[in-house]
Amino acid sequence: MSIRTGQVRAFTMIGTQAVPAIVRASASSGPSSLQVTGLPEGSATPLGRHVIAVLSRCGVDVTGALIIDVRPPRTEAGAGLDLAVALALLVANGTIGQDRLADVVAAGGLASDGGLEPIDDMDAVAIQAAARGLLLFCPDGQAEAAAAAGHGHVIGAQGLAAVVAYLSDQQFLPPWQQGDGVAPPRWGGLAERAAPAIRPVMLPVSADGIIQPPAPASAAVASPVFPGTGPQGHRNRMREKVLIRGTDALADYELLEMLLFLAFARGDTKPLAKRMINAFGSYAGVLSASPEALLATPGVNDHAATAIAVVRASAERLARAGxxxxxxxxxxxxxxxxxxxxxxxxxxxxxxxxxxxxxxxxxxxxxxxxxxxxxxxxxxxxxxxxxxxxxxxxxxxxxxxxxxxxxxxxxxxxxxxxxxxxxxxxxxxxxxxxxxxxxxxxxxxxxxxx
Known part of the structure; x- marks a missing residue:
């Protein structure tokens, strides 16, 4: 019997203090069942059933033996954990990659139609998220205040679909930052709330990664809203990581991986980046290598050797300017x-x-x-x-x-x-x-x- 797991960072409240927590979810084949631990007995199962019902209305398969666990355990109800529980389940069923949530914290309630609902004490959550360098996902209506309170990176979304579309590289939600002044566009509630039937909305993305405005209601597709991931989506995530957190957040192999994007229009460049660093001893060793030595490395073409030479020359000229x-x-x-x-x-x-x-x-x-x-x-x-x-x-x-x-x-x-x-x-x-x-x-x- 295979068991799939997922986990998401969250915060629980002890009085007015936001305390870090981990929401874990596991799914295995077998008869459908639900077990929720780490929450008060009266609220644990209802929370789990509520989140599963929202996901099911989106066409997401969340059947089987499910376990949801919150650590450290809470003594109060956890309405603000709805979003974190949903994301943990979506990792467990393979909809979202666990790596996408490594530096993310989720806070927000879920309405029955999948919209994100505000929670109390969001300011306290935002302050603690910023102190830990985490990207906070929260309801759109609380994003501006959360960014101002924590001086950190905050992404607001109208619904669960927008969060999942972002994590699956189908939609870019600009982060709120203190002093933005103008609200960035917010698209993609989970469903058309005015429609009698709940229908997920897919957000079209052009071949070059530019988000197109959502289609009118008549063009909505009645299929699961949550798209998959792939190498091209990984590239978008890497670019967003640089824009949101800066290049200091990248490991050496990730810098080289992104540099190789210039040489290879498609495909996963991470294996080649790691192979080159191993061959030349370090990232600096790669940048210092001669074109002849680079081209002798399996997988390196003229475009890659040229891109590396240009970066090396640029670094030298920048240093020489000093x-x-x-x-x-x-x-x-x-x-x-x-x-x-x-x-x-x-x-x-x-x-x-x-x-x-x-x-x-x-x-x-x-x-x-x-x-x-x-x-x-x-x-x-x-x-x-x-x-x-x-x-x-x-x-x-x-x-x-x-x-x-x-x-x-x-x-x-x-x-x-x-x-x-x-x-x-x-x-x-x-x-x-x-x-x-x-x-x-x-x-x-x-x-x-x-």
Whole structure:
């Protein structure tokens, strides 16, 4: 006998305090039955039956042996748990993916026709949801006040159908944020309340993901309102996650997964993103990889390699903007940030020379040589010749250690002295030689090796 489960975050009230709770639902094959635990005996079964009746009127199959459990247990009736119970059951029957509810909390009552009903103490719920970084789903009429109370992300919906359509990527409900001023559009109550029969309303979505206005009542389709999920829906969820919570909410593989959206118009890019990070050791390793190395990875095409190269170049230019036109020696932290971006994860050694003018501003930043994983050939005369061409009066040498350890070798120290002598003969000052590791660096000048 297979058992399917789902769980949703909620809040229960103890006096005026909103306390976190988890609503769990399980469904298994067999004779229909209902067991509700964690709620007062007089309200437990009625709540469960009410939610199941609403779902059944939508054409959702909620038969079988059902168990609904609320933890921690409540000592008072749980009218505000209707929405959470409904969503937990929809996860248990496979309508909604559990991953869609990882950072979501649901609060609201359910009317018999599926509309969301306001609950008491929504402000307290909103404050606690915002403190935990959760996205709050609530009745539309309470969304603005909830967003203002909690200073968090709140999505208001007229009915259960709109919530499920959002979670199934069939409808985008803009989040309320304090100071919005103008109410975002709210579509999709569960049913046409004026109609004698309850008929779910499907919200059409164009091929490029743009929500179209709901069809008139005569065009409504008498079929279950809750659509399925898929790779394209996952992409929409990822975009919404960035827009609502910012890029800090994404793991490294998710950043790469979204970057690969640019290269692959359809399909699931998550497996390829994880495979690339495993192959190159980290997200930074992927961004630092050469196009040749990327293309050697199974599944990576020209579009993907190009997108990654463009992102890497953009990051380097952004970091370089922090040191452009500034005296380098007085902005050392910015310089190190730039050098870490450009060199820390390079797979082979490279020597860069920073050419400076009389005010120690950057004239040019050039890669003079590339080598192997542990050696780069350096020709002091070539470095000095290029400095004279650029009319540079000072230099900073920089090279990386792909091993990650920036400790200078004897060869590094000897090469530094050779460049210093050659440059000094032409009145060019060698300010420093910096070795870049992974997350750390070493200045030969500070180590008194120059």
């Amino acid at each position: 040191v452009a036109d500034l005296p380098v020696l007085n902005n050392w932290d910015r310089l190190m940030a730039y050098l870490n971006v450009t060199m820390a994860h390079a797979p082979v050694e490279q020597l860069r020379v920073l050419f400076l003018d009389t005010r120690n501003r950057l004239i040019a930043d050039e890669v003079q040589a590339r080598g192997t994983v542990n050696h780069t050939p350096v020709y002091p005369r070539e470095v000095v010749r290029r400095a004279l061409e650029l009319h540079a009066t000072a230099l900073i040498l920089v090279h990386n250690h792909p091993s990650g350890d920036p400790t200078p070798s004897q060869d590094d120290i000897a090469m530094t002295q050779e460049v210093r002598v050659a440059a000094g003969a032409m009145s060019i000052v060698l300010h420093d030689h910096v070795i870049i590791g992974k997350g750390s660096w070493c200045s030969l000048k500070k180590e008194r090796l120059l």
